[in-house]
Amino acid sequence: MARITYIEHGGTEHVVEVANGMTVMEGARDNGIPGIEADCGGACAxxxxxxxxAPDWVAKLPERxxxxxDMLDFAYEPxxxxxxxxxxxxxTDALDGLVVQMPKKQI
Known part of the structure; x- marks a missing residue:
């Protein structure tokens, strides 16, 4: 289990616990966090x-x-x-404390 902080574009923070094995996207979706639409359901499409x-988390994550x-080329202001x-x-437990911020919009 990992506590993940999702920050909306306007600054509202949501701290939720997400079970190991899920994705950060599923954690947002299952907790009703606005700003992550997940139109393809997690297929990277x-x-x-x-x-x-958050800058201090960049090096702690697996590489893209x-x-x-390719999909990030279509993102809003990547x-x-x-x-x-x-x-x-x-x-995973290694993501405990992860902080992510949503962009102004999703496209």
Missing amino acids: CSTCHVYV DAMEE NPERSRLTCQLKV
Whole structure:
């Protein structure tokens, strides 16, 4: 289980516990957190679960694979270092304390 902080674009924070084995996207969806639309349901076929990872977490996460890199090209204002698709971030104990911020909009 990991406590993850989701920050809406306007600054509202949501801290939730997400079970290991789920994705960061599923944690947002299952807890009704606005700002992560997840139109493709986690298939890495869109960019509507795009977030900016807190700077101190960038190096702690697994690297993006080619499919995630391709989908981030379609995201709203992607950041080359901090942008991630939450459907590609599998929750483990190592993600306890993760902080992500949603962009202004999802496209």
